[in-house]
Amino acid sequence: KQEVTQIPAALSVPEGENLVLNCSFTDSAIYNLQWFRQDPGKGLTSLLLIQSSQREQTSGRLNASLDKSSGRSTLYIAASQPGDSATYLCAVLETALIFGKGTTLSVSS
Amino acid sequence: EPEVTQTPSHQVTQMGQEVILRCVPISNHLYFYWYRQILGQKVEFLVSFYNNEISEKSEIFDDQFSVERPDGSNFTLKIRSTKLEDSAMYFCASSREDSLNQPQHFGDGTRLSIL
Numbered sequence: 001k002q003e004v005t006q007i008p009a010a011l012s013v014p015e016g017e018n019l020v021l022n023c024s025f026t027d028s029a030i031y032n033l034q035w036f037r038q039d040p041g042k043g044l045t046s047l048l049l050i051q052s053s054q055r056e057q058t059s060g061r062l063n064a065s066l067d068k069s070s071g072r073s074t075l076y077i078a079a080s081q082p083g084d085s086a087t088y089l090c091a092v093l094e095t096a097l098i099f100g101k102g103t104t105l106s107v108s109s
Numbered sequence: 110e111p112e113v114t115q116t117p118s119h120q121v122t123q124m125g126q127e128v129i130l131r132c133v134p135i136s137n138h139l140y141f142y143w144y145r146q147i148l149g150q151k152v153e154f155l156v157s158f159y160n161n162e163i164s165e166k167s168e169i170f171d172d173q174f175s176v177e178r179p180d181g182s183n184f185t186l187k188i189r190s191t192k193l194e195d196s197a198m199y200f201c202a203s204s205r206e207d208s209l210n211q212p213q214h215f216g217d218g219t220r221l222s223i224l
Contacts, residue, residue, distance in 0.1 A: 031208075036215075042217050044202075046215075091152075096154035096165050097208070
């Protein structure tokens with residue numbers, strides 16, 4: 001059974017710092033991997049989708065990588081801002097999306 | 110930008126009662142989903158729906174649950190005979206195509222509280 005794990009569970013950084021969020025999954029037979037952002041009391045916002053055949057995707061200050069063989073993905077956030085404070089969720093697609101528990105990021109000004 | 114809308118934002122119901130959670134997916138989307146998130150736990154897949162029928166469902170989605178697209182715009186989740194453990198945030202999502210290539214777009218959720 002697929003398990004998705006995100007480390008760390010929480011992270012606090014000062015504004016301007018570059019940071020990396022980690023996601024690991026136990027079964028490499030996935031169609032794609034997606035990173036979402038969840039703000040308190042809100043739904044999930046899709047940030048990046050990486051196909052299983054791809055190695056990385058970039059959107060603005062965000063860069064996500066995928067190493068399917070080792071079951072790992074990272075989300076790199078450059079020059080963090082207070083507005084980046086949120087919970088970041090990783091999810092892999094098999095027949096349905098399977099989510100990790102998320103990393104709660106706090107960026108202080 | 111078009112978005113998925115869910116109503117109500119918060120629903121309080123007595124145990125044993127039936128509830129219907131409502132969603133309006135993005136208008137040109139063809140695939141629809143329900144998820145739930147129990148407080149402090151992971152987001153869990155419940156069901157996916159395409160072409161007026163269920164395409165996938167999880168172990169959670171038992172006979173207590175049903176989904177319907179009663180018209181061209183709404184997508185509903187019905188929970189019969191609610192239990193305390195049904196208390197959770199329920200998210201609706203939609204995608205234009207199969208999720209192999211397109212991200213799912215989520216609504217802001219309905220917080221369901223069973224008393």
